[in-house]
């Protein structure tokens with residue numbers, strides 16, 4: 001059997017299939033089923049800084065200063081046994097660490113210095129093996145600059161690195177003006193890896209109700225091509241972990257990401273659609289493909305089609321766009 005081991009954030013994993021952050025890790029049993037099916041590590045659902053701050057405000061209002069509410073305080077929604085989202089998250093890390101043999105990566109979605117630093121410290125103390133930072137600041141005004149947003153991310157990472165010892169992975173959005181340079185800066189500031197990319201759920205407008213609606217939209221395999229291109233470009237220019245996230249639904253999707261240079265492949269949509277058996281099926285199919293193509297290990301294959309190793313480096317560059325345009329042919333029967 002081929003050797004499927006791979007490196008992820010300084011850890012050795014038994015294979016490259018890592019469920020990414022989804023609500024599945026809120027469930028007491030689902031993570032155990034993911035491990036049974038062969039998952040090599042697990043990234044937890046995110047702890048959102050906004051939720052933690054909101055809890056803090058409520059606790060302060062209703063528990064610490066209840067007198068301000070007079071008689072109404074008897075009807076307040078909290079008792080002193082109230083468990084905050086942070087308490088629940090920390091308890092879930094401890095529970096998973098007690099039940100799973102695979103690494104548990106905590107996920108933090110925050111936007112402020114105090115959020116990342118204080119919470120990062122708590123997640124480490126609860127036993128997380130690594131920390132995935134969901135770097136998502138939305139520059140909603142015409143005054144914020146790309147450089148300013150990047151500086152902010154790097155400053156947050158630097159502060160966090162000063163207080164936590166576990167490896168840190170940046171989960172990035174695809175919306176960077178110069179992604180390779182940012183990854184280099186993150187590497188220099190101490191990131192152990194980057195996860196490419198976060199998937200954003202875009203608000204939609206419902207014409208019937210004339211409201212803005214939020215819905216989780218699941219991916220298809222075609223969504224993986226964006227991360228595949230950037231991983232191919234980055235491999236060879238960085239030695240930190242490159243984790244592919246987005247559009248990985250089966251063994252071929254995963255193999256292509258690793259040929260481009262990914263160290264691990266995350267799965268979310270496909271796992272939510274198919275359940276844990278997807279993992280064992282993917283591992284079986286990856287092994288079968290490697291045997292059929294005479295690979296002894298994943299390491300042999302990893303990055304062999306990255307931009308640096310590909311005989312035609314422009315395949316991942318701008319010129320690919322020009323040649324792709326020329327491949328378009330009108331569907332049969334359609335006249336313009």
Ligand SMILES: Cc1cc2nc3c(=O)[nH]c(=O)nc-3n(C[C@H](O)[C@H](O)[C@H](O)COP(=O)(O)O)c2cc1C
Nearest residue numbers: 020021022045046199216219245246247267268269
């Ligand atoms: C229902 C759902 C919930 C998610 N929750 C989180 C989350 O809490 N934190 C996070 O960083 N990513 C979250 N994601 C994003 C996934 O971890 C993943 O990066 C993204 O969906 C792309 O992978 P996919 O194409 O396999 O779905 C969520 C995705 C889905 C579909």
